[in-house]
Amino acid sequence: MTKLIINNKPVEVIDGTSVLNAARSAGIEVPTLCEHPHLTPYGGCRLCLVEVEGARTLQPSCTLPVTEGMVVRTDTDKVLAARKFILTLIFSERNHFCPFCQVSGGDCELQNAAYREGMTHWPLQPNWQPFPVDASHPYIVMENNRCILCRRCVRACGELIGNFTLGFEERGARSLLVADLGVPLGVSSCISCGSCVQVCPTGAMIDRWSAYRGRETQVDKTESICTGCSVGCGINVLVRDNNLVRIEGTWDAKLNEGVICKVGRFEPLAEERNRLLTPLVRKDGKLKAATWEEAFSAIQAKLAPLAGSVDKGVAGIVSTGLSIESLYSFKKLFSDHFKSNMVTTLEEGDYTSQGSLLAQEMGKSFEGNAVDLQKADCVVVFGVDLVKEHEVLGFFVKRNIPNGAKVVIVDPASNSLEYFAEMTLKSGKTIDANLIKGITAAFIDSEAGKNLAKAPSESSIKEAIAKSGASEVDLKKVAALISGSEHPVLVYGKSLSAETLKALVQLSDITGAKIVGTKGGANSLAASQFGLNSPVKLNGHQLVYAALGSEDPSQHIIQLLEKAPFLVVQAAFSSALSARADVVLPSQSWLEQEGMYVNFEGKIQKGFKTLTGPEGTKSDEEIFAVLASKINFKVDADWKKSLREKVAQVIIQG
């Protein structure tokens, strides 16, 4: 611990703490701009200058570590004058025009800092040289005229996301925020996560969808979770008069710590699909608006004779984006009541079925969690493109690369993470178990394998390597990367065969590497635990009930389902399937209903209702409840028990 005195107040903090944080811990406020609690201190704006006894000049408190007996003052005339002067310089460095800026009036940290110092004006003129405005990106506008060169966005892009798209060209007054090597942001390597927008203290990085739609003080903020995929990131949903204004990552969320991807941040705002606002029933070959009563009657008329008939009966297909409660009701209705032999999800258990089977076979969970991935210094990715899906997991991987983490891609298809990878292994059309066995053999054969209790024979090692389909050199390199790291992690996505997954678990056992399975949609794991994880096979099913939630059905699903004799579609948005349906039930979007979700690491979280659904729509749970009551079936509420009935690949908590 280090003792120091700030504004005559004795303060004791852990060694190495910055003077800024020491002051904060003592309840002394020091204004800052470039500083951000989730980013490395940079000392760029100088607004946090303090007077330190014995120091020749004022010192930036954000980058100055405390020393024993230090005497600091944050409130002297010299400090206050310096703050005003610094703000004057920042205001006149570029072209800041508060009257027509999206963030002025409360959301701009620069303006707020000036207000705090009681500045009514600044004595210098703006720069008047026009700086470029880059509006090439679909979600973000880069307004260099309002940039204060604090580089928060650059640090967020590199340190939090690991993407390193943003950077600066030129020096001094000519410094310019650019994407890549000066290309328009819209065609750059930007992956639209929007973290730059979230950290920008001024209006230099603007979310073009939320601009002018309401300031921080005019909106309602609800903390919830994103249901875009199985990661389950914490989000803050900003709403004004039931209009979605903006979605931000929750800094306090343990899992994602403020970082989210475009799926959670921008896509709900940029939604272009048409909402389904009224039930529709097909009459004389055409879909016509109907009442809920008429729609339910139409379904009931078809359902009643089919209930209980296993063959040629009812098929139920549901989105894994629905809440656990909804999935449970769905399962109870279709499996237990209608005795359907085809109840599954739109993702058909692609991500979960093999993992679930193996966990039951082994009698225990074999997967790690997000923390394992966050501290991983060697990540071997098996057939999942973490740049295109489960993006936040990709951020966890990428952000460690500058600190020396190595990434190995094992993927027969092209993988966007290859660019960041130390090496890529390709073999055949699928990820073969033999390839993984080859890596295991190469590991056993290496120095690290010498200590293994029961090492297989020399010849079996040679054989495994020979059968792997990859070169011995490559396998040894992968093995060396795993053995040379402290926290190796193996990541897998979908479509691994039972044998491959077993080989993966064996590799994990021998190397001590953790396994992380991405799962698919928000409730992929819950659906799997409820047994909704088989491929869609329709043979003679007379009625297909598809609850799509907010999901857009894939071409594959559309092709399978459009031939159904009678198709019921329950969805929030219109799609090719809803156009083909015989009955359409308008449900609410994921932001409009609350429910529980279990993420890829088995953590049960609650998603909150942040918007009120349009008149005439019902929540998925409500629709299932009405359907159940129509057929006098009672769905119990004991989903928690059912969720744990069989061993899952990952321990379910909460």
Next chain:
Amino acid sequence: MAKPKVSSDWMAGCSGCHMSLLDMDERIAAVLELVDLRSSPITDLKHPDETGVDVGILEGGINNTSNEAVALMMRKRSKILVALGDCAVFGGVPAMRNFFTIEESLRRAYIETESTDSSGKIPDDPELCVPTRVRALQEVVPVDVFVPGCPPDADTIFFALSELAQGRIPVIKDQNLSWQ
């Protein structure tokens, strides 16, 4: 003590600050009890007394030679000069034009606008004032009080005027500085 004499005028602005002044509603009567309003763009007399006034209030930036004259006259004739609103304080919206040359601005305004037919012509009558770069009031004459805002809130203007009327220099801070 005699009532302080007050004059106001507007330059390159939208007159919104004067509208905000009127927006103080019945309190304007209270202000007029305390001050002697000599001239303003919205009353009969347009120029401050030649013998001088106590407080001169200017709205808008300075974007031509005519505005310059207004600013110089007001400065010369008033003891305390108030820059009212963002345009007077730092140039405001009209100052966006500084990103272009005056020729470009004039061409756009008089020839290239969508509503102008082929007979568009940049006015060149020698009696007209000459456009200049848009400047904040403090760039042309010394300013004593800055009241920022686009426009400043009626409450802020009321506060500033009542302070001036009572012989104090207003300190614009807290809720008078930022409306949130």
